[in-house]
Amino acid sequence: MHETTILLIEVGALLFALGMLGRLGRRIGLSPIPLYLLAGLAFGHGGMLPLSASEEFIEVGAEIGVILLLVMLGLEYSATELVGNLRASAPAGVLDMLLNALPGAGFAFLLGWGWEAALVLAGITWVSSSGVIAKVLGDLGRLGNRETPVILSVLVIEDLAMAFYLPLVTAVLAGVGLIGGLEALAVAVVTVIAVLVVAIRYGGAISSFMSVRDAEALLLSVLGLTLFVAGVAAELKVSAAVGAFLVGIALSGPVAHHATQMLSPLRDLFAAVFFVFFGLSTNPADMPPVLLPAFGLAVLTMLTKLATGYIGARRAGIALPGRVRAGIALMPRGEFSVVIAGLAVASGVEPELAPLATAYVLITVVSGPLLARLPDYAWFKAFIRRKMAVSPPAAPLAAPD
DSSP states (O other): OHHHHHHHHHHHHHHHHHHHHHHHHHHTTOOSHHHHHHHHHHHSTTSSSOOOTTHHHHHHHHHHHHHHHHHHHHHTSOHHHHHHHHHHHHHHHHHHHHHHHHHHHHHHHHTTOOHHHHHHHHHHHHOOOHHHHHHHHHHTTOTTSTTHHHHHHHHHHHHHHHHHHHHHHHHHHTTOHHHHHHHHHHHHHHHHHHHHHHHHHHHHHHHHTSOSSOHHHHHHHHHHHHHHHHHHHHHTTSOHHHHHHHHHHHOOHHHHHHHHHHHHHHHHHHHHHHHHHHHHTSOGGGSHHHHHHHHHHHHHHHHHHHHHHHHHHHHTTOOHHHHHHHHHHTOOOOHHHHHHHHHHHHHTOOTTHHHHHHHHHHHHHHHHHHHTTGGGSHHHHHHHHHHHHHSOOOOOOOOOO
16 A cells, blocks of 8 residues: 555656646747656756666556557548558658668768667667657647648658568567567567558458447547557567557548547657656766767768758759758657667667767757757748748759669
């Protein structure tokens, strides 16, 4: 009974503190993610107020948080839209991978780490934060801008690529080797293709089993199906997160719309717990030695994201201001980067990887939204106008055959 009481006190105090931090972040125009990470550092091992009774509870909540983040992302797209975006934006996706994953892998080798750590760091630097970027675009009123579809297409390709990357890295970190990783990748490819085919052909039938008239039944059905499929996916070494993403894609119509509304508060709750848990697993004393490498890596890969958005928007025939906005918008890393680093932490690969990833995400997720406001300043607009005056507008690049 005493342990239960302590658990309630710790969890209650933590959630209240997160609520205040989230409010503070919105007041100052920042994503709450870095504040949640800092809270985890403060309450974790080596922090000011270590949590003892609630650590296991928070770990379970963190796993649910990842699942909810991914199913909500999947609910934003239908299977048909997803396939269409892939066909139209495949070149931008390949460019995004080359420009942002390779620097991460190279940086790991530069630090003297093995190829497993290089594979992990490549994923951390590759994937932008869909959640942070969507929030920044909404806050700045840019959802209707011409460059926004380019940004969203890159994010969709990254999210789907994670369906193949996560099983591979999970298998490699589990110690099964490259051959085992390729086998896991093959299973993931077959599973993803099968789910996409089912979603395209039978998504409407799946959704028809759930009624939007009974909110309680709909919530339980969608949440139960998501957790069940995520668990089965984890057993198949495909990753629980990817399984949840595919469930979101399979649901469509009014069911997807109402499920999004009902799951949003749960996602916000458990996603906050997830970011806190990642901070809990990192000792703040381990961060100072990696701050300089993390800063260098952040600067390098924020520039490569700027190039990714710039080139992608240029291919779409968008003018210079839109190209710059697209590149800056893609800079923040967040959910997936923390998920990938969390896999590495659990496997015990490179003890410096967790503090490096935490510092890296903090730097990009704080500076990204701040830099996104640059194109709105008068001096920046004047600078862009001068650039446009001396350079003729580029025609849209022809799509490859």
